[in-house]
Amino acid sequence: DAGVIQSPRHEVTEMGQEVTLRCKPISGHDYLFWYRQTxxxxxxxxxxxxxxxxxxxxxMPEDRFSxxxxxxxxxxxxxxxxxxxxxxVYFCASSLREGGPQHFxxxxxxxxx
Amino acid sequence: xxxxxxxxxTLSVQEGDNSIINCAYSNSASDYFIWYKQESGKGPQFIIDxxxxxxxxxxxxxxxxxxxxxxxxxxxxxxxxxxxxxVYFCAESSSGNxxxxxxxxxxxxVIA
Numbered sequence: 680d681a682g683v684i685q686s687p688r689h690e691v692t693e694m695g696q697e698v699t700l701r702c703k704p705i706s707g708h709d710y711l712f713w714y715r716q717t718x719x720x721x722x723x724x725x726x727x728x729x730x731x732x733x734x735x736x737x738x739m740p741e742d743r744f745s746x747x748x749x750x751x752x753x754x755x756x757x758x759x760x761x762x763x764x765x766x767x768v769y770f771c772a773s774s775l776r777e778g779g780p781q782h783f784x785x786x787x788x789x790x791x792x
Numbered sequence: 793x794x795x796x797x798x799x800x801x802t803l804s805v806q807e808g809d810n811s812i813i814n815c816a817y818s819n820s821a822s823d824y825f826i827w828y829k830q831e832s833g834k835g836p837q838f839i840i841d842x843x844x845x846x847x848x849x850x851x852x853x854x855x856x857x858x859x860x861x862x863x864x865x866x867x868x869x870x871x872x873x874x875x876x877x878x879v880y881f882c883a884e885s886s887s888g889n890x891x892x893x894x895x896x897x898x899x900x901x902v903i904a
Contacts, residue, residue, distance in 0.1 A: 683835075710891075712891065721894070721896050721897065722836075722881070722894045722897075724891060727891055735891075770835050770836075772835070776888050777885075777888060777889055777890065777891055778824055778885030778886065778887065778888035778889060778890055778891060778892065779824075779885075779888060780826055780838050780841060781838075781891075781892060782838065783835030783836050783837070784835050785833070785834050785835050786834075786835050
């Protein structure tokens, strides 16, 4: 079975540029989560969706960050404009239930120069 | 200036020995717990879970113990192998109505 698929795996870009991270959840999973992982702060929940609707975006750091889920099989996390402190690994995860086991993608390693 | 990283507890074990990784949680309402393994360059992977109506659950080479009295969770890995080297996270949720809350992680290093 295909797991959670994220793209790109690596992204290097200059500060000020727009960055778009993509995620395809596991088919049938109603919940989708976006996380950021850094050495400083560990794994942070940014936002999560239920049936394509954002439920809690309180973890989104700033207005520069936005996330969408136009359909059940696709979500994006956008950073505009990007800054060096946004450099991190961004993970997408999906689950059948809100508090149930989450299945993670392999992440996007983002470097903002 | 130099940035200070998250200080991950590290456990070093000899290959073949048993490993015990501990996790303390603070939410008394938490009733579902998971252990994840994260290898370098990969996302966290589900290992084993346990509900609060149990105090022990076994998988293949792994056992999770739950002590609700002191809000403590542990992961035991039998006959630890080099492939077990990774960062291990515990996660908890409450009544299935809240998303998982992840701990800070413990790095397991297996010495061959």
